[in-house]
Amino acid sequence: MTGALKLVHSSDDRDTLRWRAVEKRDRASDGKFWSCVRTTGVYCLPSCAGRPHRKNVFFVDTRVEAEAAGFRPCKRCRPDRFIQGSLDERINGIDWKRVGETLDNNGWAKLGRLLSDEECASLISGYKDQDKYRSTVVMRRHGFGEGEYRYFNDCAPDLVSALRVGLYEHLVPQANEWMRALGKEHSYPASHLGYRRQCMKAGQMRPTPLILKYGPGDYNRLHQDLYGEEVFPIQIAILLSAPGKDFEGGEFVMTEQSPRRQSRAMVAPLEKGDAIAFAVNERPIKGAKGIYRAKMRHGVSEVLRGARYCLGVIFHDAA
Ligand SMILES: O=C(O)CCC(=O)C(=O)O
Numbered sequence: 068m069t070g071a072l073k074l075v076h077s078s079d080d081r082d083t084l085r086w087r088a089v090e091k092r093d094r095a096s097d098g099k100f101w102s103c104v105r106t107t108g109v110y111c112l113p114s115c116a117g118r119p120h121r122k123n124v125f126f127v128d129t130r131v132e133a134e135a136a137g138f139r140p141c142k143r144c145r146p147d148r149f150i151q152g153s154l155d156e157r158i159n160g161i162d163w164k165r166v167g168e169t170l171d172n173n174g175w176a177k178l179g180r181l182l183s184d185e186e187c188a189s190l191i192s193g194y195k196d197q198d199k200y201r202s203t204v205v206m207r208r209h210g211f212g213e214g215e216y217r218y219f220n221d222c223a224p225d226l227v228s229a230l231r232v233g234l235y236e237h238l239v240p241q242a243n244e245w246m247r248a249l250g251k252e253h254s255y256p257a258s259h260l261g262y263r264r265q266c267m268k269a270g271q272m273r274p275t276p277l278i279l280k281y282g283p284g285d286y287n288r289l290h291q292d293l294y295g296e297e298v299f300p301i302q303i304a305i306l307l308s309a310p311g312k313d314f315e316g317g318e319f320v321m322t323e324q325s326p327r328r329q330s331r332a333m334v335a336p337l338e339k340g341d342a343i344a345f346a347v348n349e350r351p352i353k354g355a356k357g358i359y360r361a362k363m364r365h366g367v368s369e370v371l372r373g374a375r376y377c378l379g380v381i382f383h384d385a386a
């Protein structure tokens with residue numbers, strides 16, 4: 068009997084163990100829980116070098132809880148940069164409620180860090196491997212800017228397919244909501260496989276995930292990634308290079324054009340491995356007199372130094 072009882076830890080016991088891990092700066096505990104420090108308003112990894120007082124600290128199981136309670140990521144241990152688990156686990160761990168609200172308010176939302184340094188490196192090194200791609204686009208030739216990009220063929224790396232399939236499922240409710248708000252009949256199936264069938268019916272069968280590569284002086288003019296009638300209204304980009312280290316300049320920029328207004332410009336600060344979700348074309352905005360349509364465009368400012376790579380995940384296929 069006593070043996071069985073011993074297995075049941077009270078939350079006090081659990082917190083004692085957690086505090087011990089914090090005291091030891093135990094790396095093995097990173098990602099298992101997060102410490103919120105009331106006095107500073109930040110949350111940390113157990114291995115953080117900071118030395119808070121026990122009385123000022125409480126623990127939460129997820130980052131989403133820490134952020135929801137109003138805590139900011141610690142600048143020292145960068146709990147927001149910590150990644151673990153399978154890609155699906157990372158995708159499921161995103162605070163999709165916040166992403167949805169931010170997409171509604173701004174037309175774009177950061178998803179946080181999604182890819183590890185190793186994953187970024189493998190996508191970058193795969194760029195030279197022509198067999199993986201169905202085509203290479205030299206941007207100058209089309210007046211798109213300077214730089215080039217390659218569309219993956221149907222045998223894209225597992226990582227890219229998993230991103231497309233996994234992210235799609237979380238964006239569908241928002242996409243369907245936007246269609247309703249815009250008064251469009253269009254709707255999107257729950258799975259990306261189902262959606263690819265819908266694209267196929269519209270004659271859009273060529274995969275659109277791509278890698279873009281920019282060197283010094285390169286840039287990407289403001290544009291929309293439309294490839295036919297069938298459009299999924301939200302897309303994702305993931306920065307694969309480190310700003311300030313691998314390259315300088317090259318900011319991800321967006322503009323929003325609302326009826327009878329000047330364009331609004333927005334810059335998304337991204338770090339290596341970070342993902343951003345943004346409106347492909349139109350999105351609904353709730354105004355005082357009802358819902359109106361805003362048009363978004365995105366692009367990249369000039370890269371001043373180094374090399375910048377980005378993975379683009381567009382959900383509709385191309386004609
Ligand atoms: O390089 C970038 O950050 C922009 C990429 C882009 O245009 C896209 O992913 O559609």
Ligand SMILES: [Fe+2]
Binds near residue numbers: 292365379
């Ligand atoms: Fe694009």
